[in-house]
Structure formats: structure tokens, C-alpha cells
Amino acid sequence: MNQGLALVETGGVSAPVGPEASEAFASIVGDSPALRRCLADARRIAERGARTVLVIGETGTGKELFARGIHAGGPASDGPFVPVNCPALPASLLEAELFGYERGAFTGARERKKGLLEVAGEGTLFLDEVSSLPLDLQPKLLRALEDRKIRRVGGLEEIAIRCRVVAATNESLETAVATGRFRADLYYRLNVLPVTIPPLREREGDVTTLARHFAREAAERNGVAVRLLSPEALGVLEAHGWPGNVRELKNVVDRAVVMGSGPSIGSDDLHLGRRRARAEDRGVAEHPGIEIPPDGRTLASIEAEAVARMLEITGWNKSAAARILEISRPTLTRKIRQYGIRPPNA
Ligand SMILES: Nc1ncnc2c1ncn2[C@@H]1O[C@H](COP(=O)(O)OP(=O)(O)OP(=O)(O)O)[C@@H](O)[C@H]1O
Ligand SMILES: [Mg+2]
Known part of the structure; x- marks a missing residue:
């Protein structure tokens, strides 16, 4: 198997269709003061052309949506948006992906290959789950961000990079630094312009706005008539804690639209308030409790x-x-x- 080829196909370069700056954040729904503040920060950072941005937020809060908005709303919008999921690759492949390599740099490196920091050109490199970046790659990324130059694996030539780097994390980088998994110098470098996305439970009124939005969107996508959410259903949604944030809400509403019947979406269609709701949202089958037979278990x-x-x-x-x-x-x-x-x- 040609390992060199396999690794270069994992990065995934998205098409650079960038909406106008004013529309960059248009897909982000919500009117709560907490979200408005965060959007204002992101818009300012995008417009000022910041080269390094850190997006912080719990799972499902919209980090990738914001990263795409920051890309589309600033001077990088003509270039590509290049996402890299840091935990998806082992350290050596990730290094080759990000920095590129010269022919013969390692087994399988049959030809020279540009790294994604180069491929991103004038666009944006999106480093998702940056807390998973292997420790030995962290000084290399720091040097790239500071000097705006990289060296390909096995190469001597210094190559200038021009892209904006947006990193995202759902894990506290302070904790990662405290436990020795993340270098403090890289953390400080990334954290100059943080965009902190509030969890859904702190966005007053947004659950209702988002639920109505997702109900409309799901109905259109599935070619069924738009049904309103009953007041009772909205009450149940507002009362829920949403540990999976916007993604979890979207999944609950999508399912209610597809599975429910009747003139409106009622609270029973949501299947919330049962302990299994969370697992179901993530496509996990319902489990019985952990069983302990009469003769015990270790x-x-x-x-x-x-x-x-x-x-x-x-x-x-x-x-x-x-x-x-x-x-x-x-x-x-x-x-x-x-x-x-x-x-x-x-
Ligand atoms: N404010 C919002 N308005 C509309 N859709 C949203 C909003 N926030 C998130 N979404 C939708 O919710 C889903 C999750 O968003 P996204 O993938 O950006 O979250 P994330 O923070 O990157 O999650 P993870 O930590 O799991 O990677 C996506 O389908 C996204 O389009
Ligand atoms: Mg994400």
C-alpha cells in the first residue's frame, strides 16, 4: 500500500465559496445577548484579518460554524478553508500533512508534497481539537505561527506561509497545560484572540429560536409540511440542560419532524426527559443497566x-x-x- 498517498488524502480541502463579509455569520442563528457578544467578537476579529484565532466552546456549540464565519468574513475569504482534525491522525502523519515532505523523506514519500499550511495559501487552516496536537509537533507549529515559515519534513528550504490559522478546542487548554499535555508557549501564542462560544444553556431564549429554525429546515429538507412546535414542547426544550448543545437540539428536533405525526410537534415527539435521550441523540442504542449476576463480577x-x-x-x-x-x-x-x-x- 502506498502510505504516502493515503496520508495526503486525509486532510480534505473544502471549496472556497466565501459569502460576502456581511453574510459570513448569517447561518449562525440566535438573538441572546451571550451569542450576540460572541458574534461581535468574531466579526471584529475576522474583519481585522487576525492571523491566529482560538475558538473555544463545549461540544456542539458551533465552533466549526464560527471558524467558517471568521474565514468568510475577512481577508482570507478568497482562499480555501482547510480543516484538519488533529486527533484523527498519528503524530508522524499529522506532521507530514501539516508541513509537507520532500521526496524520500520517509518510506512511501515518492514525491514532494505540500503541507496543508502551504496548501491553505491566502485562506484559512482550521486546526480542530488542537488540544490533541502531539507534544512534539507543538514547537513546530509555534515556530510556524511566529516566523510565518515552515520546513517540509526532510527538507532544508524555508517556505513562507500566508494563511490564517483558526484553532478550536472543546477542552480547557489551561488544564491541558497544567497536566503537561500542551505547551504553555503555544497556548499563549494561540490565545491572543480567543472567541469563546457560550454553551446553549447560557443563551437566553435561543433554544426556542433555534428549535423553530431547525423544525423549518428539517421539514424543507424532508419534503414534509412545516409543523409548529407546541408551547408545551417548547417548554420541555427550554427546560432541558443540552449537554450536547446546538447539535443535540438539532438532532432532537430533526427526529421529531421525521417521526412525529399530528398537526403540531408535541412534547411526546421530542423523547426528552427520559434518561436515554442523550444516547439516542448520538445514534447509540438504548442500554440496560450494568448487570451483576448472582455469583458476582470483578x-x-x-x-x-x-x-x-x-x-x-x-x-x-x-x-x-x-x-x-x-x-x-x-x-x-x-x-x-x-x-x-x-x-x-x-
Ligand atoms: N447558532 C447556530 N445556528 C444554527 N446552527 C448551528 C448553530 N450552532 C451550531 N449549529 C449546528 O450545530 C451542529 C454542530 O455545530 P459545529 O459542528 O460547528 O459544532 P462544534 O462546536 O464544532 O462541535 P464539536 O465540538 O463536536 O466538534 C452543526 O450542524 C451546526 O450547523
Ligand atoms: Mg467541530
């Missing part, structure tokens, strides 16, 4: 099952799983290794 096997289920429920979002289990992320990683737990498609 604590280790119970722990392994609990860890595996939590990973399944959170869609392998390790930060979220660790938070719910009230253990640190490194501890979770250790347990995954210890019990040999694997993602479904591994």
Missing part, C-alpha cells in the same frame, strides 16, 4: 464496561466521557489502553 470488568459505554454514548468524545466519569483525560486514556477498548470501526 470490579475491573464493571469498570471496563462503564468506560466503554460512556465512550459509546459520547461518540468517543474522550473529554466529555472523562468529564462525566469524573476522571482526568489521561486516566481515561490509560483505562482505554488497559482494557483494550476500541472504537466501533477500529
Whole structure:
């Protein structure tokens, strides 16, 4: 297998269709003061052409949507938007992806290949889940951001980079620094212009606005008549805590639109208020409780099952799983290794 070829195809370069600056954030719905403040920050940062931006927010709050808005709303909008999911690749492949390589730099490197920092050109490199950036790549990224130059793997030539870098994290980088997983110097460099997206539970009134928006959108997408959400259904939505934020809300409303019947969407169509709702939102089948047979079970096997289920429920979002289990992320990683737990498609 040609490994060199496989790795270059994983980056994914999106088409650079950039709306006008004024429309850049138009797909972001919500009128709450918390969201308005955040949008104003993002718009200002986009327009001023900041070269490094950090987008911070819990899972499902819209980090990628904001990153695309920052790209489209500023001088980088003519260039491509190049997303890179940091945890998706092992360190060596990620380095080759970001910085590129020269022919013969390693087995499989049959020809010279540009890194995504170069490919992004005058556009935006989106470094998603930057807290997962391997430690030994962090000084290299820092140098790239400071000197605006990179070297390809196995190369000597210094190549100027021109792109804007938008990094995103749902994990506190302060914690990652405190636990030695993230370099303080890179954190300070990234954190110059942070855009902090509020969790949905702190956006007063936005649940209703978003739910109506998603109900309309889902009806159009599925070619069914638009049904209104009943006041009772809106009450249930407003009362929910939304740990999965906007994505979770969208999933709940999408399902209600497709599965529900009757003139309006009622609270029963939402399937909220049941403990299994969260797992269902993420496409996880309902589980019975952890079973302990009469002759008992080892604590280790119970722990392994609990860890595996939590990973399944959170869609392998390790930060979220660790938070719910009230253990640190490194501890979770250790347990995954210890019990040999694997993602479904591994
Ligand atoms: N304010 C909003 N208005 C409309 N749609 C939104 C809004 N915020 C998020 N969404 C939608 O919710 C979903 C999740 O958003 P997005 O992928 O940007 O979140 P994220 O913070 O990157 O999540 P993760 O941490 O899981 O990567 C997407 O379908 C997005 O279009
Ligand atoms: Mg994302």
C-alpha cells in the first residue's frame, strides 16, 4: 500500500465559496445577548484579518460554524478553508500533512508534497481539537505561527506561509497545560484572540429560536409540511440542560419532524426527559443497566464496561466521557489502553 498517498488524502480541502463579509455569520442563528457578544467578537476579529484565532466552546456549540464565519468574513475569504482534525491522525502523519515532505523523506514519500499550511495559501487552516496536537509537533507549529515559515519534513528550504490559522478546542487548554499535555508557549501564542462560544444553556431564549429554525429546515429538507412546535414542547426544550448543545437540539428536533405525526410537534415527539435521550441523540442504542449476576463480577470488568459505554454514548468524545466519569483525560486514556477498548470501526 502506498502510505504516502493515503496520508495526503486525509486532510480534505473544502471549496472556497466565501459569502460576502456581511453574510459570513448569517447561518449562525440566535438573538441572546451571550451569542450576540460572541458574534461581535468574531466579526471584529475576522474583519481585522487576525492571523491566529482560538475558538473555544463545549461540544456542539458551533465552533466549526464560527471558524467558517471568521474565514468568510475577512481577508482570507478568497482562499480555501482547510480543516484538519488533529486527533484523527498519528503524530508522524499529522506532521507530514501539516508541513509537507520532500521526496524520500520517509518510506512511501515518492514525491514532494505540500503541507496543508502551504496548501491553505491566502485562506484559512482550521486546526480542530488542537488540544490533541502531539507534544512534539507543538514547537513546530509555534515556530510556524511566529516566523510565518515552515520546513517540509526532510527538507532544508524555508517556505513562507500566508494563511490564517483558526484553532478550536472543546477542552480547557489551561488544564491541558497544567497536566503537561500542551505547551504553555503555544497556548499563549494561540490565545491572543480567543472567541469563546457560550454553551446553549447560557443563551437566553435561543433554544426556542433555534428549535423553530431547525423544525423549518428539517421539514424543507424532508419534503414534509412545516409543523409548529407546541408551547408545551417548547417548554420541555427550554427546560432541558443540552449537554450536547446546538447539535443535540438539532438532532432532537430533526427526529421529531421525521417521526412525529399530528398537526403540531408535541412534547411526546421530542423523547426528552427520559434518561436515554442523550444516547439516542448520538445514534447509540438504548442500554440496560450494568448487570451483576448472582455469583458476582470483578470490579475491573464493571469498570471496563462503564468506560466503554460512556465512550459509546459520547461518540468517543474522550473529554466529555472523562468529564462525566469524573476522571482526568489521561486516566481515561490509560483505562482505554488497559482494557483494550476500541472504537466501533477500529
Ligand atoms: N447558532 C447556530 N445556528 C444554527 N446552527 C448551528 C448553530 N450552532 C451550531 N449549529 C449546528 O450545530 C451542529 C454542530 O455545530 P459545529 O459542528 O460547528 O459544532 P462544534 O462546536 O464544532 O462541535 P464539536 O465540538 O463536536 O466538534 C452543526 O450542524 C451546526 O450547523
Ligand atoms: Mg467541530
